[in-house]
Amino acid sequence: xxxxxxxxxxxxxxxxxxxxxxxxxxxxxxxxxxxxxxxxxxxxxxxxxxxxxxxxxxxxxxxxxxxxxxxxxxxxxxxxxxxxxxxxxxxxxxxxxxxxxxxxxxxxxxxxxxxxxxxxxxxxxxxxxxxxxxxxxxxxxxxxxxxxxxxxxxxxxxxxxxxxxxxxxxxxxxxxxxxxxxx
Amino acid sequence: xxxxxxxxxxxxxxxxxxxxxxxxxxxxxxxxxxxxxxxxxxxxxxxxxxxxxxxxxxxxxxxxxxxxxxxxxxxxxxxxxxxxxxxxxxxxxxxxxxxxxxxxxxxxxxxxxxxxxxxxxxxxxxxxxxxxxxxxxxxxxxxxxxxxxxxxxxxxxxxxxxxxxxxxxxxxxxxxxxxxxxxxxxxxxxxxxxxxxxxxxxxxx
Numbered sequence: 001x002x003x004x005x006x007x008x009x010x011x012x013x014x015x016x017x018x019x020x021x022x023x024x025x026x027x028x029x030x031x032x033x034x035x036x037x038x039x040x041x042x043x044x045x046x047x048x049x050x051x052x053x054x055x056x057x058x059x060x061x062x063x064x065x066x067x068x069x070x071x072x073x074x075x076x077x078x079x080x081x082x083x084x085x086x087x088x089x090x091x092x093x094x095x096x097x098x099x100x101x102x103x104x105x106x107x108x109x110x111x112x113x114x115x116x117x118x119x120x121x122x123x124x125x126x127x128x129x130x131x132x133x134x135x136x137x138x139x140x141x142x143x144x145x146x147x148x149x150x151x152x153x154x155x156x157x158x159x160x161x162x163x164x165x166x167x168x169x170x171x172x173x174x175x176x177x178x179x180x181x182x183x
Numbered sequence: 184x185x186x187x188x189x190x191x192x193x194x195x196x197x198x199x200x201x202x203x204x205x206x207x208x209x210x211x212x213x214x215x216x217x218x219x220x221x222x223x224x225x226x227x228x229x230x231x232x233x234x235x236x237x238x239x240x241x242x243x244x245x246x247x248x249x250x251x252x253x254x255x256x257x258x259x260x261x262x263x264x265x266x267x268x269x270x271x272x273x274x275x276x277x278x279x280x281x282x283x284x285x286x287x288x289x290x291x292x293x294x295x296x297x298x299x300x301x302x303x304x305x306x307x308x309x310x311x312x313x314x315x316x317x318x319x320x321x322x323x324x325x326x327x328x329x330x331x332x333x334x335x336x337x338x339x340x341x342x343x344x345x346x347x348x349x350x351x352x353x354x355x356x357x358x359x360x361x362x363x364x365x366x367x368x369x370x371x372x373x374x375x376x377x378x379x380x381x382x383x384x385x386x387x388x
Binding site: 048051052053054066068070071072073074075076078087088124171 | 187191195198255256257258260263264265291387
């Protein structure tokens with residue numbers, strides 16, 4: 001089994017508060033891991049740590065190429081959605097279709113709803129080609145249809161040898177291994 | 184990716200308010216003859232200094248737009264995930280910022296020179312000094328912008344940070360010491376990406 005993400009004895013402190021200590025986790029190809037826990041337990045920080053955007057106080061992290069979708073949309077609001085996404089990756093059509101966004105390709109990002117923007121950030125992750133997906137609260141603002149599309153996308157990503165690490169306080173659709181953080 | 188980022192920032196600069204600092208620059212140049220009187224000899228003597236002060240204050244205007252929107256929107260995070268070092272992001276932003284404000288500023292110096300009674304040779308000197316100094320000014324703007332990104336009332340703080348560091352540039356530019364001005368400008372361009380890069384990393388939450 002190929003390991004796509006490995007935390008070894010990772011300790012993270014933020015703003016003087018210990019979020020977790022000596023945390024070990026491993027995400028292998030074909031595996032989906034959900035980080036669960038109450039608000040403020042460090043789910044998002046763990047995702048950002050996995051992405052390499054934060055540095056841990058102790059421990060080591062090994063990661064393969066990854067893509068991140070969080071609540072920051074990182075799309076130019078004045079551009080049509082298709083062009084804004086193509087700044088980040090070349091082939092976006094398939095991912096747009098998978099998230100049900102093809103009809104919105106020519107609509108300016110500023111006119112999209114928060115659910116549509118969430119779909120767009122997931123489409124960016126899907127078209128990145130990275131084996132490891134990091135999703136921070138992927139169900140935020142998604143409707144039932146969007147959640148179904150997301151779980152289908154994740155299933156096909158796992159089937160093709162990818163892996164997903166998602167942080168969410170609510171149950172995610174599909175098969176997930178769970179890791180609970182405590183506040 | 185770096186080239187793409189430069190192209191994007193230039194596009195956004197011109198689609199946004201790239202003309203605003205230039206209008207501000209011309210406004211200052213217009214006000215000075217009213218403030219000190221229309222004596223052409225006096226105006227010609229202070230003109231280079233006036234243009235530089237106008238350029239410095241104009242450079243302050245876009246400072247809040249250079250880094251903060253991209254930080255708040257997660258663009259800086261996504262760029263880092265694409266494997267771009269924060270220093271490369273900062274350098275791309277310096278180049279893009281220079282492209283959006285310096286050529287327009289050099290152009291605006293022409294009508295400004297008429298308002299301030301600058302003659303041909305003096306204008307050529309000022310244009311060369313501006314061309315040498317503006318890369319340093321752009322670098323300084325991006326560094327200060329990165330250091331103040333995410334802070335409340337960042338604009339006022341940015342002014343306090345930027346203007347003292349611009350003093351050496353100003354002194355040598357107005358004193359016609361183009362080599363020393365070039366040295367200061369180079370120093371700023373070489374140092375700013377590292378300062379801005381560290382500031383971007385430190386601002387991450």
